[in-house]
Amino acid sequence: MTPQTDEPYAAIDLGSNSFHMIVAQYADGRLQVIDRIKEMVRLASGLNAQHELSEASMQLALACLQRFGQRIQEIPKANIRAVGTNTLRQARNGNFFLSRAETALDHPIEIIAGQEEARLIYQGVAHTNYDEINRRLVIDIGGGSTELIIGRGYDIFSMDSLYMGCVNMSQRFFDDGRIKAKKISKSVLYARQELESIEATYKKTGWDLALGASGTITAIRDVVQAQGWCENGITASALSKLVDTLITIGDSKAIAFEGLSEHRKPVFASGVAVLLGIFDALNLDKIGVSGGALREGLLFDLIGRTHNEDIRDKTITDVCQRYGIDMEQAYRVKATAESFFHQSCLEWQLNEKDDLKLLQWGALIHEIGLSIAHAQYHHHGDYLVTHSDLAGFSRQEQNKLAKLIRCHRRKFPLDEFGTIPAAAQLTIVRLSILLRLAVVLHRSRSNTTLPAIGIQTQMNKIRLHFPPDWLTSHPLTLADLQTEQDYLQAAGFKLTFQ
DSSP: OOOOTTEEEEEEEEOSSEEEEEEEEEETTEEEEEEEEEEEOOGGGGBOTTSOBOHHHHHHHHHHHHHHHHHTTTSOGGGEEEEEOHHHHHOTTHHHHHHHHHHHHTSOOEEOOHHHHHHHHHHHHHHHSOOSSSOEEEEEEOSSOEEEEEEETTEEEEEEEESOOHHHHHHHHOTTSBOOHHHHHHHHHHHHHHHHHHHHHHHHHOOSEEEEOSHHHHHHHHHHHHTTSOSSSEEHHHHHHHHHHHHHHOBGGGOOOTTOOTTTGGGHHHHHHHHHHHHHHHTOSEEEEOSOOHHHHHHHHHHHHHTTOOHHHHHHHHHHHHTTOOHHHHHHHHHHHHHHHHHHTTTTTOOTTHHHHHHHHHHHHTTGGGGTOSTTHHHHHHHHHHHSOOTTOOHHHHHHHHHHHHTSSSOOOGGGGGGSOHHHHHHHHHHHHHHHHHHHHTTTOOOSOOOOOEEEEETTEEEEEOOTTTTTTOHHHHHHHHHHHHHHHHTTOEEEEO
16 A cells, blocks of 8 residues: 555654654655654653652653643544553553553553564664664663664564663662762673673674664763764773763763763763673674664554554464464454454444454464463463563553453453453453354354354344354354353343344
8 A cells, every 4th residue: 555645653652761752754655754852751760669650750751741742633643653661561550650641642552562662673773774784783772671682674583671771770870870980880790680691692693783772872972972982883992981981070960971961961871881781791892873763663663554564463473373373263263253343343333443453363363372272272372462572562452462362262251351441441342242253153163154144233232143044053053152142141241143
């Protein structure tokens, strides 16, 4: 599908250190950035010992999101994507903040896993600095986590997200603002320990060149070049001189490097320590700096979704192959579920884009749990989907998909949907019912095509219409539907059929 000319898009990154927004126009296969907004919120610093965000830190973040919300008012909702990263993954009261944040922004916000964050960062780098020849190591030091990825072109070979960033490392090692050699040594050692589990794998995979992609690395690059310690990128010798200079300065408040913002100073030494740990662990001599990162990756991923190149479809296909799913059965269930969806979407207020996608994915992988055991396989499937790294999916999307799979057979426990935001619960319950009915009708796993089956829905009532005498000649299906009547009745739904 050819994109519309000058179609506007926006990507919003609720980072642990800064909130970023990028607005761009997409035309003729080319992305043109027309606006960037960045605010230093330092959300990670609002986490207390119990991993709860303080009210003050939330208020600062909400005020920023209100300003972002004003900027995106004229952009189509389908062309906007907002994601939260490490701090929102860690916060115990993250859901409480998220509901307020979505109100402030007037747009849904997805929480993405560390692996998904790494994937998007790499895609941002790959699209901004495409290179199909060199194998590249990409490093992104954020406020609460650091992502490392090895890839070539658009293909990724290794990727990891480590729990160390400039904000949480600053709180751990530089909380009083003083910069001493001992503190630097301890923070670098901590970074080395975090890297220890991936160090051998990355060295074995190898790379031709390394690139940094973050505000932290950009700030370090700007400082070492302004000081004349290197001309391009960041070299190991320049980084060493920077560390020595920071120790001499001795206090983050006294840092006065040209081009370094006041907001960056409190977390600058910790960011330098993380980068030094990476240089030491991976024996780096030099890294370049990329202009693209998470925001750009989000934009290109979003453009793919809106123009039929959705990475999530490929992910589901990969899952089907990895777990040996019976695809003939999966497509049978999918076709019937789709038919029921199109007949009921208006009455049940189901979205013909996002909700249909979710139902299709659920139908394709509803038997994923069989790879573990037949007994309770819907429980196994729930666990696998919940705890897998599924490229392109947010945590909320994975949770919804997992609940579809958990509730596609046997008892219909409505309490399972309690982990889904209240506004979306009824939709997922209704999608689950459509999937359950499709599964029941294909229990025989027969290649014989089902007759045309009508479905009528009204609130909590579902009525199936079969051709005359069809159920009489299919007594097992009739018995299964009667059992399903009981399951749904216990959950407050009335199923009838004729």
